[in-house]
Amino acid sequence: MIKKANTVKLNVKPVFIALVHKYFYEGPCRFGKGDALQPGYDAIMEREMYKQFCEDVKNYMPQEVNILEPVYVERYDDWNQEDEMYEKIMEDNDRTDLYLFRTYIGRNEIVLEIAQRTKKPAAVVPTACCEVLALSAALSSRGLEFYAARTWPELATDLKALRLRKVLHNTNVLLSSRFNSTMSFSSVDTFRSLDDVTAKLGVKFRYKNIHELLDQMSPAVEGGNPTTPGRETPDLTEEDMAEVKRLADEMTRDAKEVHVDREFLEKSLIAYVTVKKNLDMADCNAFTVPCPDVCSTRRINEQQFTFCMTHSLLNEQGIPSACEYDINALLSMMLLTGVSYKAPYMGNCVPLPMENGKLNRDAVESSFFVHEEDLDAIEKRGGLNDLYVVEHSVPNRKMHGLDGEQADFAIRHFAYEQGFGAVLRYDFNKDVDQVITMARFSPDVKKLFVGKGTIVGGGGYDYDNCNTAVYFKPQDQKTFYDAQKYVGNHMPLVYGDYTQELKRLGEILGLEVIEA
Incomplete structure (x- = not known):
């Protein structure tokens, strides 16, 4: 079979990592007041942000990208890291060319471990504040492949270039x-x-x-x-x-x-x-x-x-x-x-x-x-x-x-x-x-x-x-x-x-x- 360059797509796996607090308290890992501090509030708000994440991915991905089924996972403030969560993220690993994360404070070591486990390229959405730079240093210093884009268009350029690398590999x-x-x-x-x-x-x-x-x-x-x-x-x-x-x-x-x-x-x-x-x-x-x-x-x-x-x-x-x-x-x-x-x-x-x-x-x-x-x-x-x-x-x-x-x-x-x-x-x-x-x-x-x-x-x-x-x-x-x-x-x-x-x-x- 002749596999033509124009048919090759880059398979991107969107991953949203939520942080859910189990108890009422505030401090360095939790900000807000009133209902925002109540148990259950995080899960509701994170689901809403997940919807926006999926919409952004759909709107900003270039035509060269095939978007795999997005995955939503929750980590809790007891900081346990069950294998079940990692397995859920990696369900499409064989097809995944790049993991695209939406992460924030208290979740970044999960991104690091996914990169270490899979050895696949990773990126974080440009809207994720300082997490992009933190993870860029953390992964690149370990010889892992990470793409730190300032904007969605810059991320699109990175993904187009990665697709070209896949074209060569194919x-x-x-x-x-x-x-x-x-x-x-x-x-x-x-x-x-x-x-x-x-x-x-x-x-x-x-x-x-x-x-x-x-x-x-x-x-x-x-x-x-x-x-x-x-x-x-x-x-x-x-x-x-x-x-x-x-x-x-x-x-x-x-x-x-x-x-x-x-x-x-x-x-x-x-x-x-x-x-x-x-x-x-x-x-x-x-x-x-x-x-x-x-x-x-x-x-x-x-x-x-x-x-x-x-x-x-x-x-x-x-x-x-x-x-x-x-x-x-x-x-x-x-x-x-x-x-x-x-x-x-x-x-x-x-x-x-x-x-x-x-x-x-x-x-x-x-x-x-x-x-x-x-x-x-x-x-x-x-x-x-x-x-x-x-x-x-x-x-x-x-x-x-x-x-x-x-x-x-x-x-x-x-x-x-x-x-x-x-x-x-x-x-x-x-x-x-x-x-x-x-x-x-x-x-x-x-x-x-x-x-x-x-x-x-x-x-x-x-x-x-x-x-x-x-x-x-x-x-x-x-x-x-x-x-x-x-x-x-x-x-x-x-x-x-x-x-x-x-x-x-x-x-x-x-x-x-x-x-x-």
């Missing part, structure tokens, strides 16, 4: 490699050690030999595939081909332009159907493959497809899929998908620096994905200063929202001469002034880059090959570049500003956050 990556299980010949800036990634981020990895995967893109033959003779393998079936043809019909009907032969569109869709079938079988929810390493086998040329369409179609379903075996970019895309509920775009990310107050157009033109007409349009809109470009051939139709309307698109081809390799085209010029958020880890999993920019133009819509560009401006090109130096080339992005949630996640994971 990530199983399908890696289809040829030479090396960690990096390809074109992505030297990916993670140095996948063991470190698992230890730090909780991500798991599954492997599929690229030749096995390519063999599965053809109907089964007697005796089994060449790479696995005699074994039953999930090769292309009649049902798979029916799905390929259905998708081809749908895409050619919906596309604004089609500049690829139907035969080649179907061959790229065969790759997509095969990969998705393998993701489902392996319980994986992310995918990458080493493009140049596979290309040099000549099998892509023989089978006349590329993986570009696979990446585009998976990304727009909330299943991150990255070019060039860039596992770093892939997991950054998982974060961005999880935080935004939108499909990410990734590509080569490079600055277009000014020289003597002008853009060196001759130097820019030497890069095949930057075109003169793009720069002319951007210059008319507001200038070429602080310009950056992200370019690859994997846009998709759900960048404005996984559950939103399908965007307009065209279909072109990757291979210049032979015309194979169907790729999507999207016109980023339609999104000028759109704010974007970018993220990427450092190869040693010690830093998290979090960037923000504004789209100023697009390019490559009318070109074949790896030619779709989005031009954007960060706040300052040099600052962005100096930060990017620590994390690498391919930069995933999503529409919208999610920098606060990502920065908070970096802090929770113990990463150095580099902001630009």
